[in-house]
Amino acid sequence: MADRGASVLNIDVEEERELARSLVEALTEAHEDLAAAQTVSKQPGAGVYALIWRSLWLSLGARLGARFDVQRIKLRRAPYDVFVIGDALLFPWRPPGGHEPSEVSFGTSPTRQGLWSVSLSQDLLNFEPSSPPEAVDAEVEEAFGQASERHLRVVLVAMTSSAERLRRIEWGEVSLVDGMVNWLSHEVLFDDVASTKLIAVGSADFHHGTPPAPRIALRAAVNERVGP
Numbered sequence: 001m002a003d004r005g006a007s008v009l010n011i012d013v014e015e016e017r018e019l020a021r022s023l024v025e026a027l028t029e030a031h032e033d034l035a036a037a038q039t040v041s042k043q044p045g046a047g048v049y050a051l052i053w054r055s056l057w058l059s060l061g062a063r064l065g066a067r068f069d070v071q072r073i074k075l076r077r078a079p080y081d082v083f084v085i086g087d088a089l090l091f092p093w094r095p096p097g098g099h100e101p102s103e104v105s106f107g108t109s110p111t112r113q114g115l116w117s118v119s120l121s122q123d124l125l126n127f128e129p130s131s132p133p134e135a136v137d138a139e140v141e142e143a144f145g146q147a148s149e150r151h152l153r154v155v156l157v158a159m160t161s162s163a164e165r166l167r168r169i170e171w172g173e174v175s176l177v178d179g180m181v182n183w184l185s186h187e188v189l190f191d192d193v194a195s196t197k198l199i200a201v202g203s204a205d206f207h208h209g210t211p212p213a214p215r216i217a218l219r220a221a222v223n224e225r226v227g228p
Contacts, residue, residue, distance in 0.1 A: 049163035098162035
């Protein structure tokens with residue numbers, strides 16, 4: 001596990017801090033909207049709140065697209081676009097039943113299992129030779145060829161929550177081991193148990209500021225639908 005404050009996206013430190021703030025805002029917004037919808041529905045269990053996986057993508061797309069240089073790519077069979085920043089693929093995930101990421105399997109579908117095989121395409125590399133192909137330097141061409149064979153890193157943005165409570169938001173690069181998440185780098189962005197708070201402007205890490213106030217809704221059921 002990486003030390004707290006270590007870079008996750010390999011981008012400018014200030015830009016990464018701003019991005020982390022946006023992630024917390026987006027996921028908090030999705031949580032509050034679905035918690036409120038669960039309450040208004042007056043339905044037993046947590047069937048309404050369990051649809052939050054759709055809202056995570058919508059909220060994240062709205063926040064990131066307006067502020068950052070984010071590219072979207074469509075995965076086969078996925079009902080959503082995934083977000084790419086640099087060489088990293090961002091994937092928001094709320095484990096079902098209010099569980100933590102380490103408690104349930106992530107690789108539950110071919111789509112998720114295939115995240116680690118998404119290649120860096122020419123568009124993602126922003127490689128546009130200004131000269132005709134025959135005039136491109138051989139070393140440049142070789143470097144591009146090697147880069148295009150690389151795969152995107154997978155950065156998981158995980159939210160532990162129920163309709164009653166937003167417990168934690170964390171992110172980091174991950175690999176998949178027997179279907180379970182293996183953190184290669186890790187940082188907690190929000191944790192209401194440890195009184196971890198949103199990053200403040202000019203702060204050295206993500207643990208200062210004022211956290212969002214989660215809404216209170218109906219008690220969550222253990223059995224919930226899992227998104228793709």
